[in-house]
Amino acid sequence: MDDVIRLENIVKVYPPSVIAVDNVSVNFRKGEIHAVVGENGAGKSTLMKVLYGLVPRDAGEIYYQNQPVHFRQAGEAIAAGIGMVHQEILLIPEYTVWENIVLGQEPTRLLGQIDRAKARRLVKGKIDEFQFNLDPDALVGEISVAARQKVEILKLLYRNVSVLILDEPTAVLTPQEIPQLFAELGRLRDDGHTILFISHRLEEVLTLSDRVTVMRRGKMIATVDAKSTTKEELARMMVGRDVVLTSRRAAHSAGGVIFQIDHLSYKDGEGRQRLNDINLSVHAGEIVGVAGVEGNGQFELVNSVVGLIKPSTGKIQVQDKDITNAAILERRKLISFVPQDRGKMGASLNASIMENAIMTHHQLDKRFSLWHGLLLNYAHARRFTDGLEKQFSVSMASKFNPFRSLSGGNQQKVILGRELLLDSVFVLLDQPTRGLDVGSIEYVHEQILKMRQEDRAVLLVSADLEELFLLADRIVVMHRGELVADKPIEETTLEEIGYLMLEGKGKAQ
Template sequence: MQSNFDQASCAIELKHMTKAFGDFKANNDINLKIKKGQIHALLGENGAGKSTMMNVLSGLYQPTSGDVFVNGEKVAMTSSKDANNLGIGMVHQHFMLVDDFTVIENIVLGAEPTKAAGILNLKQARQKIMDLSEKYHLEIDPDAKVRDISVGMQQRVEILKLLYRDANILIFDEPTAVLTPSEITELMAIMKEMVQEGKSIILITHKLDEIKEVADECTVIRRGQIIGSVLVKNSSEQQLADMMVGREVSFKTDKTKSKPGEAVLKIENLSVKDSQKVERVKNLSFNVRAGEVLGIAGVDGNGQSELVQAISGLEKSSSGSITLDNQNITNLKVRKVTEAGLGHIPEDRQRFGLILPMTVSENIALQSYYCKPDSAHGVLKYNYMNEHARHLIEQFDIRTSSEKSETGALSGGNQQKVIIAREVERNPKLLIAANPTRGLDVGAIEYIHKRLVDQRDKGNGVLLVSFSLDEILNVSDRILVMHNGENMGIVEASRTSEQELGLMMAGTPLDKIKKSKRKVADK
């Protein structure tokens, strides 16, 4: 009787579930229980098998062996439609939306309400969607094209897709990876509200503070196998991190004091407009010196992306100049900028960093395929490329079965490692790292931070753009704060605080903050 009660109290149960791809077992003999009305976090390194497990639960994959139970009943799901019918929905790390469709068209896609003769009835759908939007505080513009809305609103659309289909078991795969701090706070509140109504949530995240904030239980998976499950309230962030990686993890980057040299990057009076001709970077000036990490802090959408794109050649500047290693690279093409000594870890790895259908080896060679030793007389030397890729796969701990694997088949974190390996290996004069640890586990974050500091210690410049203040303060030597496309001031990382940076991020220039401090001190 106790066993039946336990099973009935579970929203999801996996029994001895294995999912293999050829000889590789992405999930190996998984036993997992997700209780009803709780938030259950799933924690693991990149490539540990978390997303594979969730793809089994959402019907995208079928298990090689083992059983799946939903609400106490054994089920066999052969498609996502089967999962939807069972009340299971998943918000994927990379959103499954059609850019040219409106918000409302995306939400009803695949579950379209119809009138007689199969005529689409969007009016009926609109009412239900707007009711759900109001109930869960998921503000949307139903008639906007998806390509024209923010990332935060795109995520709301994905959540509404599930609620529109009456999902009671919701899977969130790295839901905060591309959100601003305020959007993250908003999402956490929505999750709590959902479980209070009896819904069950599986949360995949690498952010330990988020697990502590909202999760009831946490299961740790390592290399396809479950290590254990713990009650979150009884566990510290350090314990969870150590459990995930299998060793003690340091949250503080070990580095010596920087010894900066001459400026390797000079930005003078730079202005950049976006595709709508709106000025996003406004008369900005600063420099990055050899042997230092300059961090750029700011709320998302304050010109950081446009600045990085202008430096890397992806966007034209409207005025001002960019000098790299004493070469004027203003408005040069991307290859010319790269050859001048720039390495670039882009914030959108899939759009700007990788060609997903190509192999890991080919993606690693993207910056150098046209010259020796990757090619000779216009012919690619695959033997060398593959050997070089194998070396970097081992060095950067890229979890893949082969250098010939399609890059799109890798987890998001391992895709990021491919880019970082390619760019760092080139030893550029200036390395731009735009949110380089987004979606990475704590072990990988520790490693990437060390590689950025290593670049600094080799005498190269590093420009770190991040929306995480912890990351900015931990890795940077100096910090520039951007607000509304302007420079609010530059401070020494060791002599500032989150409070001071927060004021600057909100639009208060550094000189005003200093004046205010002096007035308080005088009193």
């Protein structure tokens, strides 16, 4: 099989001395699906951005169809036949499918007017050619996340790219949507397209790809045939040690109710019902997982609990204390909270690591204050941060460096450590492993199971069903703002939960 792309001795250094890609050489073949995997900071995304022209390389050569190329921007790569679908979907919700696909490259009539009929016909032809099962006239704002992802791919196919780079293509899909995407990507491969994809989900990597390239700390460790390796071997190459990929949730008896929601409802500012009569409880020593396609009320549920939005009706209790109308700081005396967005809600990226580590503690723990709260006790803050660094295995150069200097995994360790060191028996985790590599995920899972053993009550919101099945004692499913199922983990399957996520209650058998 011929090489369509060769990367030779690629180097990328971020000043002053961070080597993101360290002398990497790899080839991608025509008509193959090739996965690139590695921990956060391993260099895989940077390598793909160098190929795509988003990041300039410092050394090395790129050969495309046996010719040296040096793309200075993404438009040059697309014109040459290489396209990239990013994890963040960038479409216009008010436009139709076909309008989004042709945007920027519309067919025109003699006087420069857009030929709408021809544009729609061309898009319909691409949909039929690649069997993508899309309605060209549907508004993008009204279709599923999986369908939007197909629109992004079709935007590139419409521009006649032959190489597709996909960044975490299944991150926001349900189990039912993934096989269809894989089938469509398989047809593209069989049609001669080359597909490169970045993923953390090793089982999917082995299911979809023909070959897998593993990176660690900027270096290429190996390229292997997917059929001749295993999840465990890939994880070992990624991390440099054995990684536990199976559930270690031991039998544990749950105690009394710690967290309870009764008849919670919420309407947004436009009068739309976002939460509808939610009833939910979590016991001491229990992990309850919240599953649902994104946008079905999970965000509003979390924000209601932590006090960022006020519910229309209902009651929220922690340890029999009504916090429905409590101030955020009063809630934080009872709730440890790890938000889904580390940069916007979980931390201040420009503040120091120490300042982020002591957040909330400095208001609830008198040892952090001097002169009746007028001054911060820096000595205690330093000791606290040093203890967090050691206890949660945070890799940092200096506690005084900005928080943004940490890798994603280490940022999450700081936030998780900060919250677990609060004296609270209820823990709310919203997508705690999103964007993390396999080694960091293993660590976070260990901490979550440790909370359970300590008889803390854990509410875990996750878009990753496999994660919920590894950790949760019960799974509740949200669909259009309602809880449509509450099932012990032993009495359900991943397929049933996925079906309920898509269809709602009363449909799964």
